Amino acid sequence: MYIYLPIAEISMHIAIIIGLGGGVGFLSGLFGVGGGFLMTPLLIFLGVPPAVAVATEANQIVASSVSGVLAHMRRGNVDFKMGGILLIGGVIGSSLGVMLFTFLRDVGQIDLVIKLSYVVFLGIIGFLMLLESVRAIMRTRQPGARRRKLHQHNWLHGLPLKMRFRRSKLYISALLPLGIGAFVGVLAAIMGVGGGFIMVPAMIYLLGMPTSVVVGTSLFQIIFVTANVTFLQSVQTQTVDFMLAGLLLFGAVIGAQFGTRASALLRGEQLRGLLALMVLAVCIKLGFDLAIRPDDLFSVELLK
Amino acid sequence: MIHAHRFILGLILLIGMTGFATANSGRIVADLSKSNVAITSGFHGTDLLLFGAVDGNIGDDILVVVSGPPTDVAQRRKANRAGIWINVETNIWQQIPSLYTVLATNPIEKIASPEVLAELGIGTQNIGLKIVPETPIPGQAPPVAADFIAALQANMASIDLWSDETGKVKLTENALFRAEVSLPANIVSGTYDVRVLQFRDGVAISEDRTNLFIKKGGLSAGIYNFAHDYSALYGIFAILFAVASGWLAAAVFRRK
Numbered sequence: 001m002y003i004y005l006p007i008a009e010i011s012m013h014i015a016i017i018i019g020l021g022g023g024v025g026f027l028s029g030l031f032g033v034g035g036g037f038l039m040t041p042l043l044i045f046l047g048v049p050p051a052v053a054v055a056t057e058a059n060q061i062v063a064s065s066v067s068g069v070l071a072h073m074r075r076g077n078v079d080f081k082m083g084g085i086l087l088i089g090g091v092i093g094s095s096l097g098v099m100l101f102t103f104l105r106d107v108g109q110i111d112l113v114i115k116l117s118y119v120v121f122l123g124i125i126g127f128l129m130l131l132e133s134v135r136a137i138m139r140t141r142q143p144g145a146r147r148r149k150l151h152q153h154n155w156l157h158g159l160p161l162k163m164r165f166r167r168s169k170l171y172i173s174a175l176l177p178l179g180i181g182a183f184v185g186v187l188a189a190i191m192g193v194g195g196g197f198i199m200v201p202a203m204i205y206l207l208g209m210p211t212s213v214v215v216g217t218s219l220f221q222i223i224f225v226t227a228n229v230t231f232l233q234s235v236q237t238q239t240v241d242f243m244l245a246g247l248l249l250f251g252a253v254i255g256a257q258f259g260t261r262a263s264a265l266l267r268g269e270q271l272r273g274l275l276a277l278m279v280l281a282v283c284i285k286l287g288f289d290l291a292i293r294p295d296d297l298f299s300v301e302l303l304k
Numbered sequence: 305m306i307h308a309h310r311f312i313l314g315l316i317l318l319i320g321m322t323g324f325a326t327a328n329s330g331r332i333v334a335d336l337s338k339s340n341v342a343i344t345s346g347f348h349g350t351d352l353l354l355f356g357a358v359d360g361n362i363g364d365d366i367l368v369v370v371s372g373p374p375t376d377v378a379q380r381r382k383a384n385r386a387g388i389w390i391n392v393e394t395n396i397w398q399q400i401p402s403l404y405t406v407l408a409t410n411p412i413e414k415i416a417s418p419e420v421l422a423e424l425g426i427g428t429q430n431i432g433l434k435i436v437p438e439t440p441i442p443g444q445a446p447p448v449a450a451d452f453i454a455a456l457q458a459n460m461a462s463i464d465l466w467s468d469e470t471g472k473v474k475l476t477e478n479a480l481f482r483a484e485v486s487l488p489a490n491i492v493s494g495t496y497d498v499r500v501l502q503f504r505d506g507v508a509i510s511e512d513r514t515n516l517f518i519k520k521g522g523l524s525a526g527i528y529n530f531a532h533d534y535s536a537l538y539g540i541f542a543i544l545f546a547v548a549s550g551w552l553a554a555a556v557f558r559r560k
Contacts, residue, residue: 002348004489006520006527011348011489059542066550071558108380108394108438116388227543234539238531242542243345243524249546253553290388296462297383298455299391302402302492303376 007241008052016046017244021060021251028064028252029259030266031275032215034222036061036193037122039248040114041282050111052241054101054192055233059245061194061226064252065219072216079167079213083220085174086181086199090225093185098232101190105237108301112290117191119287125197126279133273140269168209168217177207181221189229194222197279330509331359332366334481334500339514341487342521349489353482354407356512358502360478365408365415365503368473368483369426370516372403372465373494378438379456394438395447397456402492404428404466407483409473416506424501424508428466429453464488493518 003014020042028035036057043053072078104110159173180202184195199218203209209217234240263271334356341350354368377400380391406427408415422430433456435449460466465488473483485498496516501508520528531538 002346002489004343004345004347004524006345006524007531009490059546062543062546063550063553066547067554068550070551070554108378108391112388112390223547227546230543230546231536231539234531234542235535238535238538240531240539240542242527242531242538242545245542245546246549249549253549253557257557292389293384294382294389296455296458297381297389298452298459299380299382300456300459300463301378301380303378303396 003243003247005048005241005244007056007239008048008244010047012046012048014247017247018251020046021248022255023251024248025064025252025255026259026262027255027278029256029261030263031259031271031278032263033275034061034064034194034196035252036195037118037191037197037279038282040192041118041286043244044111044114048241048244049239050114051101051105051233051237051239052244054114054190055230055237055239056241056245056248057192058188058226058229058233059240059242060248060252062223062230063245063249064256065194065223065226067253067256069216069219069223072219075216077213077216078220079165079209079217080220081163082165082168082170082177082207082209082213083217085163085177086217087221087224089178089181089183090185090188090195090221091228093182094189094225094228095185095232096182097186097189098229098236100186101233102236104190114191115286115290117187119283119290121187121191121198122279122283123287125201126276126283128201129272129276129279133269133276136269137273168207168213170208172207180206181225185225185228188222188225189232194219194226196222329359330361330364330502330504332500332502332510332512333357334368334498334512334514336485336498336514336516339516341516341518343491343493343518343524344520344522345524347489347524349491350487352485352487352516354485354498354500355480355482356500357480358475358478358510360475360502361504362478363504364475364478365410366473366475366481366483367409367412367415367426367501367503368405368407368485369497369499369501370403370405370407370485371401371497371499373401373492373496374399375402375492376400377456377460379435379452379459381455392439393441395435395452396438398434398436400433400456401428401431402465402494403487403496404460405485406468407473407485409475409481412468415503416508420506420508426499426501427468428457463490465490487518491518493520 001014002011004011024035024039040053040057044050104113159175161174163174164171184199188195196218200214203214337353377397379395381393382389383392421427425431433449435447473481475481498514500512502510
C-alpha cells in the first residue's frame with residue numbers, strides 16, 4: 001500500500017517506511033545510538049528531499065530520545081545541570097544551524113554540505129571507535145594492563161566561569177559544555193541527527209564525565225535540540241513531514257525493543273567494534289558518491 | 305452536465321460522419337474520464353482516459369499535449385572540484401510546464417514537420433522556455449536555453465514529469481479515439497491544460513482544449529495546509545506528538 005507523504009510530496013510504500021524505521025530502530029537499540037546518522041542518508045537515498053529528510057528525522061529523534069531518557073532517569077543517570085548547560089549551547093547552535101541550512105539550500109549546496117559533514121564526522125568517529133574497540137578487545141586478552149585515571153585535566157578545564165557539576169563529579173568552566181553543545185547543535189540541524197555520536201565521545205574525552213551518566217545526559221539534551229530544530233524548520237522551511245515521522249516512529253519503537261534484547265547477546269567492545277564498522281560503511285558510501293563521476297551532471301529541482 | 309453535453313455532441317458528430325463519408329474539413333471533440341483529481345494519502349499517481357470523436361479521413365493523426373501548471377525549475381550542473389563532484393552552476397528555468405506529455409497516433413516527426421510543430425508550440429523546444437543564470441560565472445556569457453534544453457528534457461523525464469509518446473493514441477474507424485494519460489505520483493497541484501489536435505497531411509486542421517484540475521485532498525491536504533498556514537502551531541504539535549509517543553512507547557514496553 002502506497003502512502004502519499006504530504007510535505008515530502010512523494011509517494012512511498014508504507015512497508016518500506018515502517019521497515020526502515022524498524023531496521024534503524026533495531027540497530028539503535030542494539031548499539032544504544034539514536035540512529036539519525038543512518039536514517040537521514042537512507043531517506044535521502046529513497047528519494048525524500050534532503051531538507052525534508054533532515055527536518056523530519058529531527059522530529060522523530062525527539063520521540064526516540066524521550067523514550068530512551070526515561071529509563072536513564074529512573075536509574076538516576078542524567079546530570080540535569082550539565083544537560084541544561086549543554087542544551088543552552090545546543091539550542092543556540094541548532095538555531096544557527098537551521099539558518100545556515102536555509103542559506104545553503106537557497107544557494108543549492110545543501111546536499112554537498114550534508115554529505116561532506118557525514119563523510120568527515122562519521123569518518124573521524126568511526127575510525128576512533130574502531131581503534132578504541134580493537135584496543136579494548138586486545139586489553140581483555142592481556143590481563144594486568146594498567147588502569148586509566150578517572151579523567152585527565154587539560155587547559156580547556158581552566159577557562160573562566162567555573163561551575164560544579166555534582167552528578168558528573170566535575171568542577172569545570174561552563175563555557176566548555178556550552179561550546180560543545182553549540183557545535184553539536186549546528187551539526188544536528190544540518191545533518192538531521194541527534195548528535196549523540198559526537199556528543200558522547202566529547203563528554204567522555206573533552207569534559208571527562210563518568211561514562212554512567214553520559215548516555216542519559218546526552219539523550220536529555222538531544223530532546224531539546226531536536227525539538228528546537230523541529231520547530232524552527234516547521235516555521236522557516238515547512239519541511240517537517242508529520243506523516244513520515246509518525247510512520248518511522250512506529251517502526252523504530254518496535255525495532256528498538258528487539259535491538260535492546262539482542263544487545264544482551266554481545267559484549268560491549270564487540271558492539272562498539274560493529275557500530276564503528278557500520279559508521280565507516282555509511283561514511284565510505286557517501287564518500288564514494290561524492291568522488292565518483294555522476295551519471296548525469298545535471299539535476300533539477302522544482303521551485304515552489 | 306458539461307460532460308454529458310460534450311459526449312452528446314461527439315455522438316452527433318459520429319452519426320453525422322457515417323452518413324457523409326466524403327472529404328471533410330475535420331472536427332475534433334475530446335474529454336477526460338475525470339477532470340478533477342485529488343491527491344489524497346493513498347495517491348500513487350493515476351491514469352486518466354482521454355477520449356473523443358473526430359470527423360476524420362484515413363491517414364489522419366491525433367496528437368495530444370498535456371501541460372502542467374508553470375513553475376520555476378532550478379537546474380544545476382556538477383563539476384569536479386578538488387576531487388569531489390559539486391554543483392558549480394545554477395540556472396533557473398522560468399515558468400516551465402511542471403508536466404509535459406505528448407501522446408500521438410504516430411511518431412511526432414511523421415505527423416508534422418518541425419516548422420509546423422514550432423508554429424503550433426508543440427514540443428518542449430517550441431514553447432519559448434527561458435533560462436536565467438542564478439549563479440553567473442564571471443567572464444562567461446549568459447546561458448542560452450537551446451544549449452541546456454536537452455539536459456532539462458533528460459532530467460524532467462527521469463522524474464517522470466516530461467515524456468514523449470509514452471502512450472499512444474488509438475484511433476478507431478477514423479472517428480473515435482482514446483488515449484491513456486499517466487499522471488505520476490509527484491505531480492504538482494493546479495490547472496492542467498489538455499490540447500487535442502487533428503492533423504491531416506502535416507497540417508493541423510482542428511483542435512479542442514480541455515482542462516484537468518489537480519488538488520490536494522483529504523488528510524494529505526489537511527497536513528499540508530496546517531504546515532503552511534499555521535507553521536508555528538504545526539511545529540509545536542509535531543513536538544508534542546513525538547514526546548507523547550516516545551513516552552507511550554517507553555510505558556508500553558516497560559510493562560512487558
